[in-house]
Amino acid sequence: MRFSIRYRTEYQYDAPVADNLNSLRALPATTPAQRCEESGVRVDPEARLIQHNDYFGTRVVEFGVSRPHDRLTIDVRAKVETSETPEPPDPSWEALATDAYRRAAAEYLLPSDDEPLNGALDGLRADARGDGPLATLLRVSELIPDRFEYRPGVTYVGSTVQDLLDAGAGVCQDFAHLALILLRRNGIAARYVSGYLFAAPPDDSEDSIEVNTHAWLEGLLAAPGDGAPVWVGIDPTNRGRAGTQHVKIGHGRRYADVPPIKGVYRGSASAELEASVRMTRLDSGNGAAP
Amino acid sequence: MATEYTAAPYAPADGFYDELFDASGGARPHAETLVSRLERLGAGELAAAGRRRDAIFMQQGITFDLTGAAEAADGELRDRPFPLDLVPRILPADEWTVIKRGLAQRIRALNRFVDDVYHAREIVEAGVVPWEMIVSRSHFARPAYGIRPPGDVYCHVAGCDLVRDADGRWKVLEDNVRTPSGISYVLENRLAMTRLVPGLFAGYHVRPVDNYPALLLSALRAVAPGGDDEPTVVVWSPGPANSAYFEHAFLARTMGVELVEASDLVVRDEVCYMRTTSGLARVHTIYRRLDDDFIDPLEFRSDSLLGVPGLMRAYRAGTLALANAVGTGVADDKAIYHWVPEMIRFYLGEEPILDNVETYLLSDPERLAYVLERLDRLVVKPTGESGGKGVFIGPRATDAEIAAQAELIRADPRRWIAQELVHLSTVPTLDSSGALAPRHVDLRPFAVFGEDISIVPGGLTRVALRPGSMIVNSSQGGGSKDTWILDEEVVPDGRPLPPRRATVPPPLPDLRQSSWTGQQEQQQQERSGG
Amino acid sequence: MLARIAHELFWLGRQLGRAEHTARMLDGIYAIDLQAPPDAPVGAQLTWEGLLAVMGATDESERTEAPDRDEVMRLLAVDANNPSSVLACVEAGREGARVVRDVISAEMWEAVNTLRLGLYQHHLSGGFGTGPYEFLQYVKERCALFWGLAERTMLEDEARAFLHAGGRIEAAQMVVRMLRVALAPFGDEVADEVERPARDGQALALLHAVGGLHAFRRAVTDPPNAEPVAGFLLYERAYPDSVAASVDALHTALVAADARSRTAAPVLRLARLSADLEFRRRASRSAGDLLAVLGDVQDELALVDHDISDRYFAGGTQASRVMTA
Incomplete structure (x- = not known):
């Protein structure tokens, strides 16, 4: 199956926060059973994105927003194709x-x-x-x-x-x-x-x-x-x-x-979190691919 | 002729190696001068020096606080002067040479091991150390995977605990390649000895230790990431509540660098800065005195308030050096210790110069059964701890304690190792009456690994002040001794002077008071009239 | 104010300045000397010969064997017949303080008087038998107390200016002499591999001896070798015991004391010296150059000393007689 995935997270803080540092583990992996065709992350307020693979092989995107802000949105988009896995072995x-x-x-x-x-x-x-x-x-x-x-x-x-x-x-x-x-x-x-x-x-x-x-x-x-x-x-x-x-x-x-988002920020403000994941099939009979 | 300590004849403890006296009670050759000097000072003078020592240590704040039941009874925590015994421990030059070579060899191998574990895993591929043994260590640091620090140096500061058994042979009891502490006491002890009992130094050529801060600083500079010409080094302490805060401040002061806490540091993008009165200032090397778990809440324990979020980003990007490197804890785990001799053979192709103490890993069921049977004769230690925490000493345990320990081991054998009891050597130590009595000691030398490995002559000798006790930790009634490494050539008295050169002493202004001589007065002779 | 009083204050400052610097030097070098020479070039060494040379206390040319630690210690700490010994300086300072008791505050007088009494007690009770540390520590503490009290309790007037002037000129001259001794044996030529560590060791010993190691570490990133140390002790105005800082403070004190300072010879000479130090600070710091600067500075300070006594003490220092303590 082919999907497009959009994973959007928004934090609303009740007072400005600074030095908001986050690690994102949200990009689809590429394995024998799936292929990530494209993926991207956007952050608002804008921040430099740094990527590495961690010990477990997961792609990690890191960023930090240093200046004061009261809202943070993280927008992850990806297209991925999955395939059937072979029958598993049945060992003793x-x-x-x-x-x-x-x-x-x-x-x-x-x-x-x-x-x-x-x-x-x-x-x-x-x-x-x-x-x-x-x-x-x-x-x-x-x-x-x-x-x-x-x-x-x-x-x-x-x-x-x-x-x-x-x-x-x-x-x-x-x-x-x-x-x-x-x-x-x-x-x-x-x-x-x-x-x-x-x-x-x-x-x-x-x-x-x-x-x-x-x-x-x-x-x-x-x-x-x-x-x-x-x-x-x-x-x-x-x-x-x-x-x-x-x-x-x-x-x-x-x-x-492998937490999807892990972050800390400076300040004692409390945050309201809104997250949504929308998955859309790109290869269905209905032909609804955007 | 052997000299005897006249105040009370010294009797070495049976079945143990005494470092200053031989079995017959005579002073060993390198100790003869010392013993005669001690004799000349006498018990009264030594006791007086002890009182001065306590006053000076209190004044200078060289103290530690006792934690435990005895203190709770007092109702308040009180600082005690760090107990320095005034009788030094002396090691002849040839003995030290062996120790030094053995330690350097060991640290080189441990450093290679850390590198290997987080990269190629050659030692695992070769079947020497099982991978599951490595990944099951609590200090195996997954966030360190694939990160290569400058110069491939991981164990910048190392302190191995050495003991000598009943036959006088040196053995390594424990490796410390995370944040070994105690070097400040080595330097302060030496300074205090020169002030309190300078007479004891006469006739010895004791190698100085005071270049440690310079050694450490140059190593920390050497591993700083390149780019800027003047790297900034800081010491990172968890704060004044930490029991080793004195040492953190000592090192910062003697190296002339900032002593920072987590709130002073901030990571912006991939660079670490400290907050100063004139804004953010780049930091290149952090000598950190806290464990991996607490350095970055984003990658390690997220509940840690001591950490700097994002620190690992800077570290991974290579803009920051951490000393010691992240992940070294896997190498000083007490189960990994078992393989250090194998590591030396594997990585260096050499035979180990210093031996391990016989150690049993308990993951093997047969070994486990063997150990459980002999618990009353063995020492059992938790693998991931340091500083004597959770150590069980079979010969001193009650039946109930032995049963309880067996239960703990059975619950999770991987977390424990068992060792044969080492008959720690003794050094004469002043008891409360001012007489000499044998007390058990260990030795922690300190090594600095920058461009090369340097080892400070001597190290921290810890001494169990209670008769017969082999627990040397200061939190449990332990004290310390100044450790003297003798220069190759022992001079009977005084030190040789460098060849003289003609110096013209500059004239000294005359400080003698000038006088004020009155002008001769003239009699008033004029007469009026005439 | 009276020239005589100004003169006494000036010398009181000098005596205490010398007592303190000598005590620091002895304390710093004693601990180092007990141990073997260092194996790393950053270790410290300074011989007792060097120390005697700094103090100019003996005629080196007549000496046939190396001076002994205890002998030097006795000579420079408690020998009442050596006018430069700590004990003699304190004794002389206390005599001077007695003369100006009405000018200095009561607390300052007590600080000096107690210092003298304490030294005799230490000395007589044989406190030296177990090492000089406490004796020397006592001197350092009491001197610091005296200067601290001067800051806190003494009117900021001419009297205080002369007291400070004395303390600062003594500090400057002591440090210059120490530096010259430390660098001198190695002369102008580039030190070879054997000599260099020895000279660097002496420089580190000097830092120990003036109590400036900590300040150096914070201010300078170079290792504590001869040139950086000499440069620091000579030029670093931010360090209160550097020659440049002492020269500036001396200048400030005289400006404060002298109603016509703009035409005063010592003030003008000090202003030139200060500017000269600032200029040379940026020039080369090879050992040879530093030695040359030190020679010049020493000569200038001697002239300043002369100018001061000419202008303020009516040339009184020229007519002197021996006063035994």
Whole structure:
């Protein structure tokens, strides 16, 4: 599928702020399954944009507005084409014990500091375990929406998995975080993915929709023979594997490694945030490409 | 003939190496003069010097504050004079030469390792250090990935902790390549010794330490990004509440550079500036005295108020040098320590000059079981900490403590290492009565890596002031000693003078009071009339 | 004011200025001398011979062996028979202060008097046995107290001007002599690899000795080697103990004291010297050039000294008699 994406964020401050520095992780990645055809960022008030790729390979755009201002808009535009991924391998549990797998898994197997205390997840972890790693991946993507309600407003951007357990509800970020733990505790390396999801109604009636930034995850599966292990995307918010509606920005161990916007400014003013993501299909039968 | 300290015969502790006396209680050759001088001064004179020392240290504010239960009972925090023991520790020149070479070798390897970890990962590819071991270190700094600092120097300032075992052999106990502290005490201790007990120096050729600030400054200038001809260097301190603030101020003062806090620094685009009374001034090199986690809230901990947002942008762009470089913490992790001898062989193709203490990594289940069985005889340390935090000493622990420690280790074995107990050497130290008694010591020499590696002669000797204790940290009853590295040639008394040259002393104005001699008076003789 | 009083104030300033500078020098060099020579060129060294030369306290040509640390210390700190010793200067200063007790404030008098008493106590109680630090520290502190009290409590009049004039001319002459001794052994020719570190070491010792290391570090980015240090101590007006700053202060003091300063010989000479220093500051700073400047400055200061006593003290310094402390 081909999409044009427009991700617009506006901060309105109740008093002027200065030295407003931001890091933006919002540009689509180019991977075997997707190609970012063009992308651009505009900032108002105007600022010099600096770009680099971080440790995880995510494109980061940085800028700073030093002079006082009471409004900041960030406008990201991109065109991207996604394609079907090949069928994932279906390795045995034993295949996860090889050196090659462990090296590729690296930090994606490690527990993080803010995980729920021992025991709290033992039941879920056991329930998530399938016959093999691939089955476990798919099972996790079903298990979480079965057990937890998708409800915005219950958790916030800094919530932990424990908060999700307590509330019994959360959003895609929380679901992804829980899935990561369940997979890692089953010995499967897993990484958090940030991106956009073209969540169109099933009847294909809309070509241009308002969405939010989305989070899902990828699990690492050993490939048969000497092949390099393969990352396979699953979406525990929407069940099943990630597909061509998923546009990936980047990945990390958790949310904090790939936040769409991270910033600080000087001043004690409080900010009102308005963000919108509009995704438009460029290759639909309706021919609605702008 | 061996000299004995007459005030109270000195008895070296059994099973430990004493650096000034041999096992029979006689002074070692390099200590004979010192022992006889101490004897001449006597307990009373030494105690008086101790009182003067405390007064001077209080006056100069060379203090530390005790934290802990004992202090809480007092109800108020009180500054204590830094406890400097007046008996110096003496190391002969040949011994120091070995230490110096060993340290330089070690620091070179650690520096290569940091570079490798954030770039080519050769040591991982070669199968020497497992990648998962590196990425699991809490100080592995992902934001440092791919950044190459000027001159490929990462560990600008390093301080390795050395100990000597019962056989007198030197071993490295710990590497510190983040922000090792203590150098200010080395310099202040020396100055205090020359003022308090100058008589002890007679007969020794002690190598001076006071060029450290100049060494450090020239190294910090050498790594400054090019462009402007006069690089600006600053020392960045977290602020007066930090326990090492004295040292931060000391270094800024002795180097003649600004001591800044986060609020003084600002990054505009990709350049770091400090706020001055005449506007923003470019900063080229920051000697920072805080951990990676706190330097830039945009890239590390976002809850850190100590940091400078955008600092990593400037660093990445190469307009700013940070000392030490970002990410060095991965090299002084206590689990990585285990591989340092391998690093030396891998990167330098040399055999390590200084040995490690026998260390067990607990990620291996067999090792873990072995260690858990012998916990009562081992030392266990958390991998990511420094300064003696969380260290467990088996032989001194109760059964309950051992059980609790075992529980902690089982919960996350990767966060711990175990080591054989080192029988720290002793040096005679004045006890409260003014008599000499053996106390355990370690040594932290300081190295500066600029264009090359320089090591200040000696270093900080920390001494456990409690009898039998091997905890040398100042927060836990430790003190320090002046460390004397002797020049190659020991002169019996006085120092050789440079060849004389004819100097014509300029005339000195005569300061003697001038007198005021009255003019001879004349008698009034005129008569009227006649 | 009375020429005699002006004269006493001038000499009081000189005596205390000398006591303080000598104390600083001894303190700075003592600590350095206890240790081995440095292995890096930025280390510090200054021999006791050099120190004696600065003070001109002995006839070097008659000496056959190197002076001993303790001997020099005794000679320059507590030898009452050496008129330049710290003790003798303080003693003489206190005698002078007694004469002008009505002119200086009571607190200033007490500061000097206590200084003398304290020194005798230190000296007699054998405080020297464990090193001179406290003795010298006491002198520095008391002198600073005296000058601080002068700022705070003394009327800004002619009397204060002469007191300051004495302190500043002494400071200028001491620093010039120290610099000459530090640079002199190496002469005009370019120092070779062996000599250079030694000379640089002496320069650093000088900075220690005048207490100017910190100021130097803040003001100058060059390493503390001979030329930058000499340039700093000679020309840097922002540093209060530099020769140029002392010359300016001396000039200011005399202008304040002299109703007809525009035609006064010492004032005119100082104005020329000040301008000359500013001019030379921009010229070459090779060791040889600096030495030449130092020689000229020393000669000029001697003439200023002469002019001052001619104009204000009715030439009184020429008729002198020995006063023993």
